[in-house]
Amino acid sequence: MDASLILDPLNDAQRTAVSAQAGNLLILAGAGSGKTRVLVHRVAWLIQVERVPAWGVLAVTFTNKAAREMRRRIEEMLGIPIGGMWVGTFHGLAHRFLRAHWQDAGLSQQFQILDADDQFRLVKRVLKAMELDEARWPPRQIQGFINKQKDAGLRPQHLDTGVDFFTEKMIGIYREYESARARGGLLDFADLLLCSLELLRTRPDILQHYQRRFQHILIDEFQDTNAIQYAWLRLIAGQEGSLFAVGDDDQSIYGWRGARVENIQSFQQDYPDTQVVRLEQNYRSTGNILTAANALIANNPSRLGKNLWTEDSDGEPIRRYAAFNEVDEARFVVERIRHFVEHEGYRRDECAILYRTTAQSRLFEESLLQARIPYRVYGGLRFFERAEIRDALAYLRLVGNPDDDGAFERVVNTPTRGIGERTLELLRGRARQSGISLWQAALDLIEAGELPPRAGGAIQRFVALIREQGRSSLDPDLAGITRRLIEAVGLAEFYRKNKDGKGQDRIENLDQLVDTAARFELELEDEEGDPLGTFLAHAALEAGETQGEDLGDGVQLMTLHSAKGLEFPLVFLVGLEEGLFPHSLSAEDPVRLEEERRLCYVGMTRAMQQLFVTHAESRRLYGREEYPSPSRFLSEFPPSLIEEVRGGGIARRGNPATGVWGSGSVGSGIEGFRLGQRVRHPKFGEGVVLRSEGEGSSARIQVNFAGVGAKWLVLTYARLEPVSEHPRT
């Protein structure tokens, strides 16, 4: 076929990678160096030039978004549907694999997936059953422990119990969790991968089939793979298959959930014949942005080393704004965005606000709302994670599999139908002692007449209700089932009456669930298997977009993590403060600190034309007023590339202490100090004016001094001098 069409748009390094002969390749691809493009072109090359059949290609990504994007671009390039090619996320593909081999893997045919929240609840139930105190055995921590083991490929029986009492107990809980999970016919996220791996390990025949089939395996974001994922890849590749791994150690930001950057080094050791290609030319950002990002990341000792460069001009300096508090920060950002949109011809969706933690989005949303600028928030609560949706899904799960205890507990009494804690305790007791599900326990107890009449009646009605729905669940009309279920079970009624102001929203979401089911049905048409189960798996694996795309042109708000892989002409990187970014939970540990720095690097390299970085001198955090110092990352940028911005419209700043919009200068007749202004005190050194109160001789101002913290000073006594601006270290 036409090789030139595939190779011409590429630079030398990209071309080398795309047209390499079969064999193992490691592409170290810097931010904005055309990583996805290389992957897509490689696939096209394999198919059109090397004549590899589509079903011989396996392409794995990490997120659903990336998978969709890759599939779309491959299809666009090839001009035909993707056919038998496997393109998807690790979890998605593993799920597909297990559905096909459920028998071999010893799973129930309608096994369901436990998402993070389900898993958390299950851990809690296990703890309760074991009569352990949650204060002493925090469920979050247990969940973390379990996932860590699983991500490393370790089942309870692989663990050494003899270490200490604590570990022994943890392993005990892990064991209980596993049996409860298996009893319910459930797999958690890690199980999807682990079970696939175990199946491939124990069944050479199956392994061989896949090894023969997938001669070419491409991996995106290789630095994010964990131990099992890497093992899985190696296994499928076997001796014959070619691995094409694309990654960037500087963008490894998922260490906390088991990702192992070391896999990049391991790869080179495990496959000594590996050809390494570096993509260092950046097509995204200006010179200044790249220089700053390079300088920042150079502070990480453990990296493979790489320097991005561009043919682009230096561009604008990086602009840094020191807000005096978080409200001012939001105001500044929104003001700038408005300016760019109104006067410089930017579209709103070309502007992105990136932050470290989800909670930070709220202030920006409020500011945008006030300014009547449309926006779109990514992350946060996703569609399938909403309470009402989870309720409805739990019903669906229960209908498909009454032994699903998690679903049972969630909905037996939602909406309330007179089944309270006491009754549930009876059920749990029976379930525990007979080793059966809550559903079975309910049936037993009814049969034995061992329930108090009132509770017994309620349980009986509940059982009948679920059975009733179960009867209709065989037909493939997903949307119909869902709609009927929501009505029959009383959820619709429940939320309609529910008067917390969100009832209407919830009803709308439930309606939307029906729509989603209908659309899913259409996509499903050609596939076999039970539609309900597939739908539920879909809900767990793809929690769905946070907001519909229908909002069109809006400012984009997201966490740094979800910004990976995206780019924006205008980027506002906000909240660059010690404690927030780097986050206080990571600041102590050098390894995690490096990851925070990479996160910052990721954020910076999202910017194409202009980058703004902001921090606040004071911030309300966890209900307290904090006075964080500027992030150490700020001082790692080359000072010559930074331009300090004095907030436009200082005169209109609100005084957060009084809520009054004032002139912003303090004390009448006294040399005015602006909020946010830098001042020097003979004893405390340099600081920043945070707020003021009072007038004349009683006027006080609060100043945040580096090292000393925030102090209230009486203006007439404190010998404060204004300091001319210069960037702090």
Next chain:
DNA sequence: CAAATCGTTTTTTTT
């Protein structure tokens, strides 16, 4: 048994 209140805890990122 359900609803309301009170006190407590928890604050990162997500397939």
Next chain:
DNA sequence: AAACGATTTG
């Protein structure tokens, strides 16, 4: 500050 859980009240 908000969300959660335990406790008390109806």
